Amino acid sequence: MNIGAAIKDVIDYQIKVLGGRTVGDVIFFFVILFVAVIIAKIVRINIRRTLKEKVPKTTLNAVEKIFYYGIITVGFLAALPYIGVEPTGLMVAGGIAGIVIGFASQTVVSNLISGIFLLIEKPIKIGDGVSLGDVSGVVKDIRILSTTIRTWDGIYVRIPNEKVFTSNIQNFVAHAARRFEYKIGIAYKDDADKAIEIIKNLLEEHPLILKEPAPQIFVEELGESSVNLAIRIWAPSSHWFSVKTEMLWKIKVSLEKEGIEIPFPQRVIWMADKKKG
């Protein structure tokens, strides 16, 4: 027997467990799978090269994965008849399995869909300072199933995308500028106009306190122990917190330097016998 005939015998050998499919069919099945994987890899590399500079990393990862696994799945389905499995039969089985898996993976799918919507709607971006429900911090990554946050005190928090999508999202830096407010009480004996002028001059000196919208300083309330001034300041969203922490003390120091008192809560008590006297 020559070698060619021996190889042909092996290739034509029928495998009973595969419903009489030959070894050649099985080899062809793996060849189709192999080709599908190669094509998927080529497509993935090309997608990465084309879109790398144009779309965010998270979107790129999602697109890459959809194409990669999509091509492999198509290849797998195309190769199945060679091992005696008809895709139509598989679809019935897959339908039943799909229902079972669907129930089991409801949360995963929900997170996946939410992740896709987050990537499309973009209420938050990597690097944004945000508050998601009861978690506040900087967005470090937005993945297809979850979003990771570094809280202000440096803790890693992973939030499933479904929760991100359905929670109230506060993005602290989505707008170019934001406003913050102080309330400062001055003594009744002091001149509120003078205090307003002092504060106005101080705010004018600070580069990060926006010229427009201009700061607002006004008497908001005649309180029990003090005349209460409201100070509303606009600053770039990227720097508002540093400005807020810096200015309150400076305002206090400036007012006191000009002889304007910031009083403690106080109550005037008239003694009954003293009044008679």
Add this chain to the structure above:
Amino acid sequence: MFGKYDLNVELKEEGIEISITGKGKKKSYYRKAGEEEVEKIIYAEEGNVVICPVEPVNLPNEGTSQHLLIELEKPIIIEPRIEDVFYVKFPVEVGVFLIDKKDVERIDIFTITKPKYILYGPPESGIICKWWGSDAFSEAPEVKRLYEGVMKVEAKNNYSEWVEIRKMVFRALDMKLFYNEHAFMHSYLEILKKTMGETSFNERKPKNMKRAIDIYLAKGIKRLEKKFVMEWGFK
């Protein structure tokens, strides 16, 4: 003060001191502007130092803004289909660069101006700009050269109505700075609608002037659009 110098230099002007001193490879960089002092160590054998004006949006916080808003103290009202040239002043930021045949490295940026920011447009979609107030002059004004530069503005009203200009916004990425005794830019303002216009810059080097080092080009940042659209008006 603007110019190209060897790596051993001592300069003093308008209250600003810059010096690079030391023998051999190790040199000391010292700069004083107002009350701010900066000291750095430089290791270099060859190369030069260039001191020139840079896009005036870097200080006090680099990255906060990439736009300069010039507010005219007296607004200009321009007739339809009219072109006019006027001059404004802009704040000067001075850059100190080390250069050799292959590379440009920024070592310092400073200013003696008092910076201030402003929001152009609404808070939800506007942009943070560096603010500067200036009169509009019919001829190039005299300036304290380390404090202010001169910007020539060629304004053209392409709209069918009179338009009042109080604010002009320029994108730092588009700016082309030149210098001799003082810093200079040549800009264009094209009015498209009552509340919309475009600003851009002339890239051609004027006679007797030197081209300043472009920070954005040095960083490898390319410009796609060479015009900035002022979509929130001129007031």
